Amino acid sequence: METNIVSGTGLWAPEESISNAELVESHVVSAEHFNRENAAAIEAEEVEERDPSSVRFIVKASGIHNRHVIDKAGVLDPSRMRPRLPLRANDERSIQCDISLVAVREALARAGREAGEVDALLVACSNHQRPYPAIAVEIQDALGAGGWAYDLNVACSSATFGIQAACDAIANGHARCAVVVSPEITSGHNNFELRDSHFIFGDACTAVVIEGRETCRGKTGFEVLGTRLATRFSNNIRNNFGFLNRCETEPRTPHDKLFRQRGRQVFREVCPMVAKHIEEHLAALGLSAGDLERMWLHQANLGMNQLIARTLLGRDPEPGEAPVILDEYANTSSAGSVIAFHQFHQDLEIGDVGVLCSFGAGYSVGSVVLRKVAI
Numbered sequence: 001m002e003t004n005i006v007s008g009t010g011l012w013a014p015e016e017s018i019s020n021a022e023l024v025e026s027h028v029v030s031a032e033h034f035n036r037e038n039a040a041a042i043e044a045e046e047v048e049e050r051d052p053s054s055v056r057f058i059v060k061a062s063g064i065h066n067r068h069v070i071d072k073a074g075v076l077d078p079s080r081m082r083p084r085l086p087l088r089a090n091d092e093r094s095i096q097c098d099i100s101l102v103a104v105r106e107a108l109a110r111a112g113r114e115a116g117e118v119d120a121l122l123v124a125c126s127n128h129q130r131p132y133p134a135i136a137v138e139i140q141d142a143l144g145a146g147g148w149a150y151d152l153n154v155a156c157s158s159a160t161f162g163i164q165a166a167c168d169a170i171a172n173g174h175a176r177c178a179v180v181v182s183p184e185i186t187s188g189h190n191n192f193e194l195r196d197s198h199f200i201f202g203d204a205c206t207a208v209v210i211e212g213r214e215t216c217r218g219k220t221g222f223e224v225l226g227t228r229l230a231t232r233f234s235n236n237i238r239n240n241f242g243f244l245n246r247c248e249t250e251p252r253t254p255h256d257k258l259f260r261q262r263g264r265q266v267f268r269e270v271c272p273m274v275a276k277h278i279e280e281h282l283a284a285l286g287l288s289a290g291d292l293e294r295m296w297l298h299q300a301n302l303g304m305n306q307l308i309a310r311t312l313l314g315r316d317p318e319p320g321e322a323p324v325i326l327d328e329y330a331n332t333s334s335a336g337s338v339i340a341f342h343q344f345h346q347d348l349e350i351g352d353v354g355v356l357c358s359f360g361a362g363y364s365v366g367s368v369v370l371r372k373v374a375i
């Protein structure tokens with residue numbers, strides 16, 4: 001069976017970013033406005049008063065200091081609180097296609113591959129701009145790639161689920177050079193009006209090139225020792241936006257069609273699930289946490305990552321053992337663990353082993369165990 005290699009990664013992140021202070025300032029203005037407009041209903045206890053957000057809470061609860069977004073002005077405008085994106089005509093490229101091209105081209109350049117050599121392309125992310133034609137097929141066309149392409153969505157775990165699908169396709173002879181791209185425009189479906197979640201997300205797009213060892217052109221790469229996926233149904237992270245909204249006899253509130261979660265429950269339930277998942281995956285490969293040089297974990301919450309690493313290692317992780325990018329990028333959904341890998345793998349030695357792991361809505365967990373190899 002073909003040995004799969006991660007031969008290149010790429011990253012697109014918006015130039016514009018928002019600090020916690022800027023985000024909180026906009027939230028406070030919006031909450032005050034809401035409370036004024038709804039004073040009578042709040043007084044009658046028909047509507048809940050909106051409490052102001054705080055920078056101190058955000059840093060303490062999440063470790064997030066900053067996030068990059070596709071349109072800062074729209075997100076921070078208290079009367080809008082979402083990106084302002086010009087409508088594109090059908091003959092123009094979609095936004096997800098445009099940002100994907102940047103990340104994919106970087107990943108291919110790092111792998112020493114031409115776009116025309118790609119024969120499988122998966123757009124793996126938590127929201128697609130339209131149901132069809134698939135964003136993946138649009139990117140395939142814009143890139144000049146061959147083969148086949150499709151979209152898939154497993155929320156924050158989309159990239160690792162896509163990597164497993166790509167590895168399976170190569171191993172089964174259905175593809176030779178696969179790309180998994182995760183264009184996450186989270187600011188389009190985050191609720192910036194509510195303090196509980198307004199600080200959580202940021203936008204980014206990552207790309208991962210996977211190919212058989214025989215075709216690799218680089219001097220080094222990361223051999224995929226194994227992939228493992230798991231899902232368990234939970235309503236604790238949910239978004240009710242969908243194509244049947246317009247058919248529902250009771251209209252949903254706008255907030256119901258955006259991201260929402262019971263964050264504390266997610267924290268409590270997902271951390272042990274992830275630690276056990278990684279431990280069992282490593283054991284199945286004849287490895288243990290002590291063999292890991294690096295953990296590229298999903299970037300939702302600093303406390304979650306520290307707890308998962310501590311559970312696995314039986315001690316606090318050393319600086320750099322579980323790299324953090326959420327301080328700068330916030331939760332970029334499925335792109336997060338790939339950004340951590342993209343930015344923190346160059347220093348590893350041949351033979352070093354690491355695990356890339358995502359987790360989130362579903363619930364879903366995906367792990368990819370990687371070993372640096374000379375080609």
Ligand code: CO8
Nearest residue numbers: 053054057061156186189195196259263264300301360361
């Ligand atoms: N400022 C001040 N106070 C606040 C704020 C704020 N911004 N937000 C909440 N509070 C208050 C609460 O109201 C609460 O007050 P009280 O005790 O009076 O009720 C108090 O602070 C404590 O609130 P929490 O219990 O919610 O605080 P936590 O310590 O649990 O921290 C976190 C909240 C940071 C959300 C934390 O629970 C967490 O990170 N949990 C894990 C969440 C997670 O990993 N989720 C994964 C989501 S991503 C995913 O799966 C992909 C989805 C698809 C992408 C969607 C893109 C939009």
